[in-house]
Amino acid sequence: MATIDEFCGSTSETVPPADLGPALQALWWERKGDWDQAHDIVQRHEGAPDCDWVHGYLHRQEGDMTNAGGWYRRAGQPLPIVPPPEEWRLIATALLSQGQG
Secondary structure: OOOHHHHHHHOOOOOOOOOOOHHHHHHHHHHOOOHHHHHHHHHHOOOOHHHHHHHHHHHHHOOOHHHHHHHHHHHOOOOOOOOHHHHHHHHHHHHHHOOOO
16 A cells, blocks of 8 residues: 555455555544444554554544543644544555555
8 A cells, every 4th residue: 555545545445455554444444434443443452653543533533532632642643633534634644654554
């Protein structure tokens, strides 16, 4: 998975690409509308900064800012000021650039 456009395009499939790390898998499922699957993935990888970042994003998206704030702190990420769809793209782009999938 090389680009954000390829990643976004992959969400038309029924399963995520096999080469995605767990944080990108979670973002993939969330974009597909399966928040629970996304949340299960990041919970299984608690303590991994990338997964904690996505965990914060997921709780922000559901409106639980107290919970989200804790996950952003664990991930070493600031609370975002951009709308969630823009944050999704920023996180995915950052993870892809780090070679997460």
